[in-house]
Amino acid sequence: MGSLKPWARYLLLLVAHLLAMGLGAIVLQALEGPPALQLQTQLQAELSAFQAEHRACLPPEALEELLSAALRAQAHGVSSLGNSSGSGSSSEASNWDLPSALLFTASILTTTGYGHMAPLSAGGKAFCVFYAALGLPASLALVAALRHCLLPVFNCPGAWVAVRWRLAPAQAALLQAAGLGLLVACVFVLLPALVLWGIQGDCSLLEAIYFCFGSLSTIGLGDLLPGHGRGLHPAIYYLGQFALLGYLLLGLLAMLLAVETFSELPQIRALVKFFGPSGSRTDEDQDGILGQDELALSTMPPDPPALEQTTPASASEQSPAC
């Protein structure tokens, strides 16, 4: 495998990527196609039954027009559910009350982008672009700075365990990465999912886990969003939205820390290096080797052998300080 030319490796990577996406497409189509079709036919039947029943007083086009308008508004995040009942404050409550607006800006900065709310006005859209253009690098810088402080904290237990159990550095790194990953998964996916499942009666545990995972990975489909659009007591609603906000920000940070730790593993480095450029490294290569995605994920530094040689030294020298 190591004798593959660089271009062959790039090609392999691209093909693997395409295959993965195709596989995902096929599986999702198989899983989701039939139920969606079923729901569609069911709703169609309901719609035609309704129209047949009320043909006397409802012109055929009026309902379709109304529903199109409702769906168009929904696409931009404006819900018409629950507004016609006019119960007290909820009917006049704007989509953009303070906690929702805060959640919206957080969803931009973490690139989650739920979409349950989206800017409608041209000024809002322009500001959104401008805000993200400035805010994304800034939040990346913040995460990088925090990571710089926090990673030594997490590396300390790993180094201590490595010394106590006399593990090789590679094994210690693996254990540490696995431990951190497990910790993040428990604290930031399982625990919030349990809390959500307990608080919200209408979603199952799996749905809660799905939501937590979707938020943490910044995919943010927005199909399940806790507490939104329900007739909750204002204090609880505020609390819930702020809790969600805190969860988004902290969870993202924890996730990035865990991913950073994983990407430092020698096995992962070797895998990434396999797909990387081979041969002599020029100066410009050393400049640009460190690729980062929008979430400031790091890859390996230019010369792993030197680092692996120093890692045992640093680990053994640092452990007494822990």
Add this chain to the structure above:
Amino acid sequence: MCELLSPEGPCWARGFLFLATGLLLLSYLAYLVLGTGVFWALEGSVGVGVARDMGVRMSWGAGAQSPLPRSFWSLHHLPQDIIQAYKDGTYLLDNTTSMGRWEFVGSFFFSVSTITTIGYGNLSPETMAARLFCILFALIGIPLNLVVLNRLGHLMQRGVHRCVQQLGGSWQDPARARWLAGSAALLSGLLLFLLLPPLLFSHMEGWSYVESFYFAFITLSTVGFGDYVIGMDPSRKYPLWYKNIVSLWILFGMAWLALIIKMILSLLEMPGDMCTCSLHCSKGDIQGRSWSQGQEGEHRVQSPGVTSGTFHSGYAI
């Protein structure tokens, strides 16, 4: 914990580090609040207006003709069902395009939006099996995507470097060459990925240029609200190459954006760098070098015996 950070550094560097990080956190929060205020001011009235309009129309629809109590509730529930279905990705009225259905094109687009973490939400899985699969798929697919983006960005950067070298001959000042390469990458990418594609979108989708630019930016930054999605208008005919071009655009555009953000980060003097910077400020300028590269640089300069630098180099970026 102090020893872990810099056993040989002066204490003021550690204090400075914490202060700087605290300031950064505060400014981040302030930025969040600022954005909140502006969106609230801009959007609050607009959203309420649309919702109120919808509410009026729906209550008119229910009560204007012969009002049977049953018809009111039916009218209330039926649109609710349809809207709920829409939120979950099933579009009922008219024919929907292949992008809006769980057929191959739609599912492929969903996989793309999952792996790249854009997550439009125009289609979202409802069955639990699909959701579980989605989680697993993303767990593996997102790192894969990151590796691909990393390599793509690297390739693009090398391409830009070579172009710059060929055009400018051999520059005496490497820092200046880097600046030039950086701005060349920025400008060419800006044109190619952010300024020109919206023209295509506005032509194909019928959006205005501003809306198309907004869509392009929100997609490439992987925010992906889903209020604008390509290929969802059933009244338009989309040629076969259109969606493929858009997928390619997403891939390369994201790689370019990642490159640009990395360059921006490398221009900022990170507060986190102050810790190691305090040890090596005297060793020459760290100006114009990426802060992460600065750590490797100092690692190479140092002997392996110095714990602070190697500790960071061993575990940090």
